[in-house]
Each structure stands twice: as structure tokens, then as C-alpha cells.
Amino acid sequence: MTPTWLRWMPAVAVPAVIAAGVLAGSVPASARDPLPGKTPAQVLAMIGQHTTKALSGTVEQTSELGLPDVPQVGPSSGPAAGSLAELLTGPHSARVYVDGPAKVRIQVMDRMAERDAVRQGNEVWLYNSKDNTATHLTLPGIASGKQDRGSRMPGSVATPEELAARMLEKVDVSTDVAVRGDVEVAGRAAYNLVLTPRSQGTLVESVAVAVDGENGLPLSVEVRARGQQEPAFRTAFSSLKLEAPDAAIFNFTPPPGASVKELALPSSGYAKRDLGQQGRETSGLGKDELGKLENDRKAPAAAGGAPSVTGTGWETVVGFPARANSAAAGAPSVDTLLNDPLLRQATVAVPGGRAISTSLLNVLLTDDGRMFVGSVPLERLQAAAAAR
């Protein structure tokens, strides 16, 4: 007769083995050879020169911006799927397929739903499975310059590649750039390029970009906010294959029964920006938070000089005039923002108007309809609003 304690052995051993396995799996594989040392400039050049044309992978995005979470309970697809702010809360995962600049497909995988953006040549389709709507638009001419980034599609989870390119535009005297210890992303060794704002007046603490040690492809972007333990925003490949995906993936015809909208593009030089804007309004998909960060550079040009800019570098504050005064299309207006139920919920009353406060970006909506945006504390926005 075996003693009783021996019979309970498996019940003790099995959890122990599982725990050991999990621990072993979570320890980063340090056996890998360290990457050859490189200066920040060299790593930057690697990004600039990377020639990765085809890839398929999964991108995981997490945000801790301090916006209210969207509860996802029960068998229905989330109530706010398709809302602009929804992409900024909670985790998201998207599959990305790229084959050259003109063949891109991004699938944002929601709970029991999916949002797709497919580009083949100059044809772009946006599809939302939740309400079974498809939006079609034709890009003007052959894409060139920045649009070659390919992943620059409206209303999708931004790929690491896209974000890194935008971030690195910011590299100047205002920012300390350094290469820290190697990291591993999606099983690949990568350089860790860290950008730290020299100014204390911004909400951004640091931006880290993981750059593939072999081919220079940005694999992850992580934005940290001051005084917050968790990264405020992180998007990273969780798996990556550097092979051309199946060509059939890029074929899209709207399914029968779907309501199809045709979207006309104004053939102006600001097409790209307008596309982002209209895509947001009509299809309900959103640019990400960092897209808004970018506004402080791009918005003045796009809206014909109407918005005002105060401050420099990381402390830039952009003011948008009230909608009535500005016929310029494309300027984000208070109305557009407040049409989004989640954002409306997130606004709080502050002296001089209402504010949407996140850990990376503050937006002040003044009582007279103006809007001030900046990656700075709210007081700076209020000061900028009062100055005029």
C-alpha cells in the first residue's frame, strides 16, 4: 500500500512543473549574441535604409492613457467598437500584411468583430464587420514619398514602422537620443533607441523604439508618460514573418448585403491628411493618439495657417479657432470630437471650458468653441487660451 502522501505527489508536482515552465519561458533568452554596438545615428540610419518590403505579423497595442475603459462583457461585440476613442483604451491586436507599398491589409481584431483596411494599388477599402459597412476610396495617382510607408492607412492601429518614422521626425535639439541595451521583440534581437525630451514641461517622459538588429525594421514603439509606471502607449509586433503574404489576402470585394459608401478624395496637396480626417468621420475609425501628437507639426500647414502655435519642441501648444471662423476643411472641430460618445464621457469641466485629459495629451475645449491641444499640463493650455 503506497503511503497517502505519495498519492498526492502528482497534485503537487504538476503545478510545480507548470510554474517552472512558465518562469523559464518568461526569462528572456539571454544566450543570444549581443548585437554589434551602434550609435544612435547609425540606428536611425538603419531605420531610414531598411528595405523590408513584405511582411506579415501581428501587432499588439496597449494604452494606459487614463481614458475610461470600454467594458467588453458578454457575447455581443463591444458596444463602442468603431468609436474613435475605443482604439485608445484597453488592448488591441491587429494583423498586418504588407507586400510592397501598394499592397497592404490591416485587420484590427475586435471581440467578435473586425475592422479591415485593405489597399491594393490605388484602391482602398475599409470594412467594419460590426455594422457590415464598407467604404471605398481611390487614391490619387501613384503613391509617392511618405505614402510609400504603406502602412499609412487611415483609421487603423498604427504599425511600429509608421510610428517610429513619425517619432524620429521630432529628433532635434529638444531631445536626447540614446541607444540602450538590446531588447527582444517578436523573437528578434533589436536595438533599443530611446528618445528623452530635455524639457520638463511636457507630459512625455520617453519614447523607445525597438529597431530590428538585422534589417532596421522598427518592431515596437513605447511611449512613457511622466509619473506613470505602465507605458502610456505601446505598440509592438508580437509575431513577424518577413515573407510575402498570400496575394489573395489583398483582394477585397465588399460582401453581399454590406452597405457600401464611396468616398471622394479632394485632389489637393493635403489629400493624405483629409483622408485621415474623413476616414475618421465617415467610417468611425480613429487615428491614434500619437497621430494627434503629430498634429502640432502638421496642422498649421494643412488648415491654411488658421491654427495658432505657441511653444516649441515637446511643449508645442496648437490652438484651433472656433468652427464658425474657420471654413478650412480638415481642422478638427469641437463638434466632431464631441460626437464621439466615449470622448464626450471623458471630458471634464475646468475653468474656461472643458478638457479631455490623458496621460500623454491634453485637449482644452474653451467655452467660445476654440480648441487647444498639446502634450503639456492643462495649465499651459489654459494660459495659451487666455493669451488671446
Place this chain on the structure above:
Amino acid sequence: MSRSDQVSEHGSRTAKESGREGSVPRQRASSRSFLASELKQLFRRGRTQALLLALAAIPVMIAVVVRLSTAVPPGRGPAFLDRITQNGLFVGVTALIVAVPLFLPLTIGVVAGDTIAGEAGHGTLRYLLVAPAGRVRLLLVKYVGAVAFCVAAPLAVALAGAGIGAALFPVGPVTLLSGDVVQPGEALNRMLLIAAYQTVSLLGLSAIGLFLSTLTDVPVGAMAATIVLSVASQVLDQLPQLEWLHPWLFSHYWFGFADLLRQPIGWDSFTSNAMLQAGYIAVFGALAYGRFVSKDVLS
């Protein structure tokens, strides 16, 4: 087959086996017939059939209600509800989605909770354990029975859904979540894949039920405890404060089968789910073994 027949069948067989300890092939053969009789008993039972019928009634109910009512606006109710009128195959998918949080765990709880405690409650357990090596084998056979029900339950929902959907609505190419369209045959395959996914999802819960069933002689207690645990796990999965715990909850991937409706199919959630359930089977199987082998069987 009546209960007393079963008892005498099991009892006489195990008694005979005890005399043939040395003969391995024979023992294997008798294990097979032991399993066969267990499965026969499980599926001939009125209760099991009633559970399966109740599950099959879910798609029928959905289909009839949708047929009799006006069009549902997209985006309301369970996913795909609005698509049913265009394509009957969605009845099965919608019913599977509706069944995941409560109905399937409920039926699994009843079957898995009954495995050992049911025999103990009827006073038949000791007859099954006449053979010295019988306990481990009984545990395995009982678990395989529960697994068989895990296969049958989602399948009943899916097939009833496909059947009633084809009867009441047109059947045609199916739009996947990605917006791509597949033919009905492929769609049926996907539905069976979803059923398989849910079978895997329920294996961990079955192992928990088996363990709980070894703890008590009152089958209702084990059933209720299993069902309560399945609900508790889903509630915990909704609390953002417990985010670190979520990947460890056996219900965490229950809704992950949406990945099977994408183009191309995403297998990530299937694999993670299978690994998680395997972990639960290992842990609670070991616990059930420890408990059952050292238990004093008095009934």
C-alpha cells in the same frame, strides 16, 4: 437500461477482471468495453439526452424568433444576429456564441460533477472498485465520458443551428468577420471548427468537475460547485484590477473562437486555449487522482 442492470454489469465485469490481473491484452480489451459501457450508459441516460435537447433548442428558438420578428438592426444583440435572415448558417454560429457563457458550462457541470459523486450517491461506487487497479482506470473512463459529452454538446448546438437555419432561411456564401466570403461548405467547416474549439474550452472545466466530484458523495453539490466556478471565473475575467490573473482563468479564451471566423484563420487563440486547458486537465487530474486514490469508499 435500468440502473440496477448497469450496476450488475459493471460489478460482475470488474469482479471477473480481478482474477485476470496478469493478462495485459485482456485487461486492455476489458478497459475498452468498460469505456464503451460507460459511454453507452452516459448517452442512454434520460438526463444526458435532455441536456443535449435543451442545447439544441437554443438555435431553434433563435431561428424561430428571428423568423417571426422584423429585421434586427446590425450591431444589436449577440454578434451575427442581424445576418441570420440573409444566411441560415449564421443561426449555428449565433447559437454557439449565446451558449458559451452559461448553457454549455451548465450542462458540462451537470455531467462532470456527476462522474464520481453520482456513483457514490447511488451506492454503486464500491462495486466499480472491486479490482485493485480500478480506481485510476475508473477516473480515466469517467473523464473520457465527460470529454465525450464536451464533444457532443457544442456539436448538438452547431448541427441543430445549421439544420434549422437551412430550413427557415436561405443558405448561401457566408461573410466572414474580415469581409471575405466563403462558400457554404467551407462555412460549415468553420462552424465545426468552432464547435471543436468549444469542446477544447470545456475540457478544463470537466477536469475541475471531475475533481469536485471526488470530494463528495452528493452529486448535486459537485455539479453546483462546478457551475459556480465557471461563472466565478468569467466574472473575475471582467475585473480590470485582476488583469494579471486573466490569462490563467480557464474561461479566458472561451470567446476566442472569433479568430476562426477571420480570413486567414487565426490559430493563436486556439493554441493558447488548448495549452491552458491542458494545464487545467493536468492540475485537476492530479488533484482528482490524489483525492480519489486515497479516499475511503464507503458507498
